[in-house]
Amino acid sequence: MPDHFHVLLTPGDNxxxxxxxxxIKGGSAKRIRESLNFRFPVWQRGFSDHRIRNLExxxxxxxxxxxxxxxxxxxxxPEEFRWxxxxxxxxxxxSPQGLKPxxxxxxxxxx
Numbered sequence: 001m002p003d004h005f006h007v008l009l010t011p012g013d014n015x016x017x018x019x020x021x022x023x024i025k026g027g028s029a030k031r032i033r034e035s036l037n038f039r040f041p042v043w044q045r046g047f048s049d050h051r052i053r054n055l056e057x058x059x060x061x062x063x064x065x066x067x068x069x070x071x072x073x074x075x076x077x078p079e080e081f082r083w084x085x086x087x088x089x090x091x092x093x094x095s096p097q098g099l100k101p102x103x104x105x106x107x108x109x110x111x
Contacts, residue, residue: 006065010096021047055099
């Protein structure tokens with residue numbers, strides 16, 4: 001996206017989420033300022049986060065991330081957006097292990 005980015009990440013055991021985002025934003029800001037000779041902040045302060053709770057939540061968020069450039073009319077399909085994991089150009093890990101599926105109510109209901 002031209003004015004923001006979405007990322008789904010799992011920080012390492014020794015790296016807090018805030019520190020991981022600082023690495024991403026700090027490293028990219030330095031390169032952007034050097035390449036484009038910017039003299040003003042590249043990123044806004046802070047970020048929004050959401051903890052993935054289960055496999056369905058993960059799938060919902062992956063779908064949102066993949067569809068975002070389509071929704072904004074940059075491309076017709078997620079695979080066409082070259083900066084997206086959906087393009088296949090970026091190596092991705094599989095879905096996080098240990099996510100629990102949502103429990104399905106299997107009780108028989110009588111009407």
